[in-house]
Amino acid sequence: MASSNQRFVLAIDQGTTGSAALVFDARGLPVAAADLDIRQIYPRPGWVSHDPEEIYLSCLTVVRRALEEARVGQGGLSAIGITNQRETTLVWDRETGQPISEAVVWQCRRSAPLCHELIARGLEPTVRARTGLLIDAYFSATKIRWLLDNVAGARARAEAGELAFGTVDSWLLWRLSGGRVHATDVTNAARTMLFNIHEQAWDADLLRELDIPAMLLPEVRPSSGLFCELSDEARTAIGGVDAPITGVAGDQHAALFGQACFRPGMVKNTYGTGSFLLLNTGPRAVSSERGLLTTVAWGLDGGVEYALEGSVFVTGAAVQWLRDGLGIIASADHTEAMAERVSDTGGVYFVPAFAGLGAPHWDMHARGTIVGLTGGTRREHLARATLEAIAYQTVDVVQMMRQEAGTDVPVLRVDGGGSANGFLMQFQADVLNIPIEVAEVQETTARGAAYLAGLGVGFWDSRDALTQQWRPARRFLPEMPARRRDELLGNWHRAVECARGWAPA
Numbered sequence: 001m002a003s004s005n006q007r008f009v010l011a012i013d014q015g016t017t018g019s020a021a022l023v024f025d026a027r028g029l030p031v032a033a034a035d036l037d038i039r040q041i042y043p044r045p046g047w048v049s050h051d052p053e054e055i056y057l058s059c060l061t062v063v064r065r066a067l068e069e070a071r072v073g074q075g076g077l078s079a080i081g082i083t084n085q086r087e088t089t090l091v092w093d094r095e096t097g098q099p100i101s102e103a104v105v106w107q108c109r110r111s112a113p114l115c116h117e118l119i120a121r122g123l124e125p126t127v128r129a130r131t132g133l134l135i136d137a138y139f140s141a142t143k144i145r146w147l148l149d150n151v152a153g154a155r156a157r158a159e160a161g162e163l164a165f166g167t168v169d170s171w172l173l174w175r176l177s178g179g180r181v182h183a184t185d186v187t188n189a190a191r192t193m194l195f196n197i198h199e200q201a202w203d204a205d206l207l208r209e210l211d212i213p214a215m216l217l218p219e220v221r222p223s224s225g226l227f228c229e230l231s232d233e234a235r236t237a238i239g240g241v242d243a244p245i246t247g248v249a250g251d252q253h254a255a256l257f258g259q260a261c262f263r264p265g266m267v268k269n270t271y272g273t274g275s276f277l278l279l280n281t282g283p284r285a286v287s288s289e290r291g292l293l294t295t296v297a298w299g300l301d302g303g304v305e306y307a308l309e310g311s312v313f314v315t316g317a318a319v320q321w322l323r324d325g326l327g328i329i330a331s332a333d334h335t336e337a338m339a340e341r342v343s344d345t346g347g348v349y350f351v352p353a354f355a356g357l358g359a360p361h362w363d364m365h366a367r368g369t370i371v372g373l374t375g376g377t378r379r380e381h382l383a384r385a386t387l388e389a390i391a392y393q394t395v396d397v398v399q400m401m402r403q404e405a406g407t408d409v410p411v412l413r414v415d416g417g418g419s420a421n422g423f424l425m426q427f428q429a430d431v432l433n434i435p436i437e438v439a440e441v442q443e444t445t446a447r448g449a450a451y452l453a454g455l456g457v458g459f460w461d462s463r464d465a466l467t468q469q470w471r472p473a474r475r476f477l478p479e480m481p482a483r484r485r486d487e488l489l490g491n492w493h494r495a496v497e498c499a500r501g502w503a504p505a
Contacts, residue, residue, distance in 0.1 A: 007078045008070065009454045010243065011446035012059050014084045014168050015251065016105065016273045019058040021066040022443055024450040026459070028469040030443055032070035034062040041102060046109040046355070046503075049102035052090050055168060056175045060237045067241050074241060080230075081247035081453030083254035083445050084168035086191045089143035091154065091216070092171070094164050097179055100151050103168070104143040107313065107355045111142035112364050118142070123209060130196045130203050132285065132294030134362055138311070140167060141193035145210050158213050165216040167192070169248050176245065178231030184218045185227075186299035187253040195220070197285060197296055200304065222299035223249045224456040247453030251445045252276040253298055256307060258448030259413045259439060260470035262463050267401065267409050269394055270445065271418025273320075274358070275312040277397045279405055280305065288404045291360030292397070298452070308405055310359035310397030314368075315390040316417055318352035322386055328379040336423045339384035347372040349495035350385040356503075360400045361496065369499035390418060391428040392492040398432060411435045413472075415444040422474075430480035431488060437472040 006025065013020040020035035036058045041049040067077070087106035092099045104110065115135050118124070124135050133139055144165055148155045157163050166174065167188045173181050189195040189202075194212065196203040200220070207214050221227065227245040235242050249257065252270060256278045259268040264282035269275055278297065285294050285306040297307040319332045329335060351357075353366040370385070398409055411434055418424055419438045429436045441447055454460045 007076055007459070008072055009079050009081065009450040009459055010063065010066065010077055011081045011083065011449040011453070012063060012172065013251070013443075013446040013449065014055060014059055014082070014172065016085045016107070019055065019062050020446065021059070021062040022446040022450070023066050023070040023072060024447065028447060028451070028466065029441065030446070032066045033443070034065035034069065036062050048105040048108040050088065050105055052092070052099040052103050052171060055103065056172065059172060060234070063238045067239055072241055077241050077243035078459045079246045079453040079457045080243050081449030082169050082172055082245060083249055083251050083449035084172070084188070086167060086188060086250040086252065087138060087140050087143075088168050089140045089147065089165070090168070090171045091144065091147050091158075091163050091165050092174070094162055097175065100154055100163065101147055104147065106138060108143065109137045109355060109364060111146040112137040114142045114145060115364065118209070127193060127206065128287075130198070130206065131193050132190070132197050132287070133193050134291075134293070135193070136362060137364060138358070139191060139193035141206070141210055141212070144212055144216070148212070158216050161215045163216055164218070166218055169250070170218045173227055173245065173248070176230055176234045177228035178233060180231070181228040182218045183221050183227055185221055185223045185248040186296045186304055187223055187250040188248070189220045190296040191250060197294065197306070223247065223253070224298075224300050224452040226456065244457070245453070246456030247449055247451070249298055249449060249452055252278055252309065253296070253307070254448030254452070255415060255445040256280065256448065257298055257451055258444035258446070259415065260467045261413060262467060265407050266413070267398070268413045268415065268444075271315055271390065271414065271416035273315070273317045275315040275390065275394060275416075275418070277310045277394065277401065279308040279401045279409070281308055281405060282306070286405050290400055290404060291362055292400055292404055293359065300452070300455070308401055310400065312393040312397065313355045313358045314352040315393065317354065318350070318386050318389065321352070321354070322383060329383060332417065333420070335383045335387055336421045338380045339387050339423045342378070342380045342384055345372070345385040345388060346374065346377055346381045348377055348381050348385045349492055350382065350389045351495050351499040352386070352389055353499045357496070357500070359397050361500070363500050365501050365503040366499045367502040369495065369502070371495045371498055387421065387424045388427060390424060391431050392489065394428060395431050395489060409434060411437055413437050413439060415439045415442055425474070425476045426479070429476040429478045431485055433478045433485065435478070436476040438474040440471040440473040
């Protein structure tokens with residue numbers, strides 16, 4: 001409960017499966033929170049969509065609930081930060097604000113044929129050099145092109161300047177400002193496959209190659225600083241509380257910031273729908289030759305810092321599949337006890353490549369595969385294999401980061417729903433052979449957005465002050481013998497080969 005002289009920072013965390021709002025105090029601790037699921041729309045196999053209006057309205061709902069829970073009145077809120085699911089693509093009418101279609105979610109593979117065309121044209125070296133990304137349907141650029149080519153009248157309207165493109169942060173800024181601000185931050189821009197991360201500008205050559213009008217694109221700003229004031233309508237919708245939006249970052253960049261990974265060499269992993277590892281490389285943009293992404297970590301203090309990223313598409317979503325698809329668990333937290341009821345997986349390996357494989361394999365045509373089944377396989381073995389698959393995919397990325405950045409990774413800071421699973425965290429420490437530190441404040445993505453917003457208005461005065469606020473809740477140390485670890489990882493890589501290239505090109 002807020003006292004009359006306390007001030008707070010609000011974070012809006014709009015994710016793949018739902019929207020959340022959290023109120024943080026000056027200690028960086030959440031004092032109130034609210035969340036709401038959003039619908040997952042699957043028009044065809046491999047396609048994933050969201051309702052843009054549902055995204056916006058769900059955010060208003062959770063903000064109002066969180067502010068009410070914290071009893072934050074007028075004058076009690078210093079700033080608002082936004083963090084969002086990245087790459088998800090929206091295009092809307094500049095005059096009416098009406099979206100031209102459902103949002104094309106980052107997981108959606110509908111633009112994979114266009115990616116093959118771009119690769120065949122020899123564009124991947126240019127894309128890699130300028131954006132730090134690979135050509136993949138994961139990123140926004142080919143999703144934009146798909147919408148322009150497949151929504152009736154969209155291309156003509158775009159070329160006439162009637163339409164606006166944005167990732168979810170841009171959509172929320174547009175709506176919350178009453179259509180006055182069409183902007184994004186450098187972290188979200190860096191995930192579009194259209195942004196030159198070295199020059200910090202939209203790349204004219206890539207826009208031309210993809211036939212995307214530049215006038216569609218938002219203004220790119222630093223991650224911390226004034227983005228907009230709330231419109232009268234937005235203020236009313238959240239209960240009359242007012243504060244500027246002064247921080248924006250894509251969810252994984254915000255989590256890196258919220259984990260206080262401010263020094264080069266620090267790494268975090270967020271176990272969510274997918275798993276996302278980021279290694280801070282400071283002012284140096286490290287180019288990867290073996291499947292990692294070079295990205296902007298954040299824009300702050302007049303400059304940008306960079307990170308290496310490994311994106312694993314399906315981790316927590318595989319646990320959801322056990323629950324919703326197979327019905328063998330009642331809730332995600334049941335997997336820990338189930339995994340511990342068996343001594344191993346009975347030789348079962350599960351590669352959850354439902355949407356292809358991300359880093360470091362980048363195979364759009366891989367599909368989910370279970371190998372090693374026998375008549376003795378029980379649901380406990382499948383639950384354990386699913387948790388182990390999450391850990392194995394993390395190992396693949398961390399090993400690649402060590403090689404590409406030429407640095408040791410002495411510890412992994414973790415957050416997200418999966419980090420509450422003690423079996424998974426111990427197994428992760430065992431197969432990585434390094435300590436795992438679980439953040440005391442689990443809401444690190446929202447915390448990072450709050451930190452960026454708070455720095456933007458002087459609520460916190462420096463990153464040093466934020467470093468002092470980070471603490472681990474639990475620490476897991478490796479215990480597995482090296483021979484056993486090598487055996488498990490060898491079999492995992494055999495299973496991955498079975499999953500690759502399964503879906504037709």
